[in-house]
Amino acid sequence: MLAAMVLMGTASVSTVAVAMEWPDEKACGEAVKSGDKIIKGWCTAISRRAGNCLGCHQAMVSPWPEKLAPGGNIGPPLVAMKARFPNREDLRAQIWDPTVRNPNTSMPPFGKHGLLTEEQIDSIVDWLMTI
Ligand code: HEC
Numbered sequence: 001m002l003a004a005m006v007l008m009g010t011a012s013v014s015t016v017a018v019a020m021e022w023p024d025e026k027a028c029g030e031a032v033k034s035g036d037k038i039i040k041g042w043c044t045a046i047s048r049r050a051g052n053c054l055g056c057h058q059a060m061v062s063p064w065p066e067k068l069a070p071g072g073n074i075g076p077p078l079v080a081m082k083a084r085f086p087n088r089e090d091l092r093a094q095i096w097d098p099t100v101r102n103p104n105t106s107m108p109p110f111g112k113h114g115l116l117t118e119e120q121i122d123s124i125v126d127w128l129m130t131i
Contacts, residue, residue, distance in 0.1 A: 022061045038062070041127030044120045051116060051124055053078065056107065060131040074106060081128040092125045 023031035028043035042062070045051040046069070053059060054071035059078035061067045068077065085091035094101060096111030110116040116124070 022067070037123055038127050038130055041123035041125070044116070045124045045127060050120060051110065053124075062127075062130055078128065079131060081131050085128075088125060088129060091128060092121060095121055095124060 021027075023039065023043065025043075025046055025048065028039075028047065032040050032043050043050075045053045045059070048055075054069060056072040056074035057076070057078045058071040058073075059069050060080075061069050068079070071077075081091060085094070095116075097109040098105045098107040099109055099112075108115055111118065111121055
């Protein structure tokens with residue numbers, strides 16, 4: 001019974017998420033006030049003053065709705081992140097300093113060079129783990 005209630009609760013949360021419009025950079029200012037950590041990560045990733053990840057990557061917006069946000073083709077599309085990085089720390093390390101994996105990469109070392117704060121990197125990883 002309790003399990004059924006928990007499941008119903010989960011279902012209603014994702015119903016809300018299905019109806020939700022994912023914010024573009026302009027809408028992010030308002031959207032981050034919701035306090036939703038996944039939206040915060042997404043907004044940090046797409047902001048041109050923060051991650052600017054779409055400058056080089058197309059990216060799956062979220063599981064709901066399944067939509068690929070337009071972006072550059074310099075890096076691979078950010079999709080199936082959880083499957084490609086089963087270990088969260090490996091994914092975080094790729095953003096903190098991609099030159100460890102590939103010294104010649106064009107991806108900036110966001111953590112090592114202080115382009116993003118540790119907290120911003122964590123929130124981007126929170127979002128990436130949902131796509
Ligand atoms: C200047 C271009 C550029 C920017 C900006 C950039 N990346 Fe990348 N990224 C790359 C390239 C190129 C690769 C391919 C791997 C390599 O070069 O070693 C890559 C690889 C990755 C990978 C590994 C993908 C895989 O399947 O192996 C992840 C995850 C990633 N980037 C996330 C991000 C995130 C998150 C941001 C924003 C905070 C970002 N990138 C910003 C160029 C960029």
